[in-house]
Amino acid sequence: MSDVLIAIPARYASTRYPGKPLVELRGASGERRSLIRRSWDAACAVAGGAQVVVATDDDRIAEHARGFGAEVVMTSESCANGTERCADVLERTGLTPGIVVNLQGDAPLTPAWFVEDLIAALRADDSVDVATPVLRTDSEALAGFREDRLNGRVGGTTAVFDRQGRALYFSKEVIPYTGRDFAPGEDNPVFHHVGVYAYRPAALGRYRDWPTGPLERWEGLEQLRFLENGAAIRCVEVEARGRAFWELNNPVDVSRIEAILAEQGID
Template sequence: MGVLIVIPARFASVRYPGKALVPLTGATGQKKSLIHRSWEAAQAVSGIDRVVVATDDDRIRSAAEGFGADVVMTSSTCRNGTERCAEALEALGGGYDIVLNLQGDAPLTPPWFVEALIDALNAHPVAEMATPVLRCDGRALGGFLDDRRAERVGGTTAVFGAEGKALYFSKEVIPHISNSLWDDTQATPVFHHVGVYAYRPSALAAYARWTPGPLEQLEGLEQLRFLERDHPVQCVEVDARGRQFWELNNPEDVPRIERILRECGMD
């Protein structure tokens, strides 16, 4: 079984242009770009046959090749990372049983999050795609609520049924929490959707043929295209094992991510 990780990255991010090349300082004071740290996160995953950066920008290509990454150039017409992964797989000529999308703004993704998705697809042969969800503690929930109060687009939350089938994903905090006074370490009913996806190649190819639906366009969340087409998304609950997780969505996220890098002792 061949497993491919694609790291989609673009320079023209709507919320944070050029964020793929933003330097992030680690525990020892070493600066590495966001795309470099995301590539290192992918390299830490076991059971992977190949990791590639997929981009349409020569600046990102040059930076990625500079730290030793394989790069696949994709078109500027890709509307999101899933479309870019589909185009990258086609450019590579296929040949993989599972394709993983580790988004270029998620350098704090622990390897076991990604490995859990591979295990989920192996355990459920009929599943077309899977994505991890992480139960928020009070500290993480506080970050979500702070972002919404400040009218910043923060992380994504997910709600799902008893068998893990996704019901909805939103940039709002769902389900509604009437009392935000949670202890930092207390488990909450809110699940943070981690921006990693595992696809069967057939699901990835189908996605690229579909047009975006209204919910995807309103929320700006690519995975909603599957739900709007009645294709189930399997949510896989993962354990952070004490590690804080956050994506880089806004300039305000840089110090937050650098703090987590220091706390985790990551260079």
């Protein structure tokens, strides 16, 4: 995978959780590692030897990342989201990978095969310019989504897509509406959108030229810019393989993720 670049966008000034990349998370053995370090570890676990960089505009994050051996690319403070930051990495470095992966810096529990499946999807179909993973929720995960919304927290994102896997919409609300609960082990139609993307470089170039649209602005979801401009996103259904997945969106998620790290035996 020498033609694959994995970029980990990280910014300090998060609206919901300032300083989030430097928050420490305790692993199963009690060792504490920062969120950005755990995200870096997740990226380095992807098979094939892709180049991995931390993309940030903050000196505190950059210094910390270099301290654990990460390659850092300083990006513009004007980048509005991780997709723009990935595009900025290419512009500033002159790198010419065949595929760019955006591994969000708040998703340390991302299994390596999620990323590998995205890369495989782009390699298998030249018509796919952007791909992202979706994970069917179980009853526990769905309850977590509903709990966040009930308590006024903006938590994970859900996705709906057509029979060919083309994204129809992404939302911070729980979609599709079901009107009922689901028993443990029962399939439900709600898919958790995992905040990872694989792009062809040309798609990143087009993205930066488009203005921010109203849906992207209202939902706060960068991927909606593609849909608002008629660009397709391939949703790739991935399997959990017994691994729990959750992103760090709010301070309450620290304990959730630490519990998963302990349960899964992840240091």
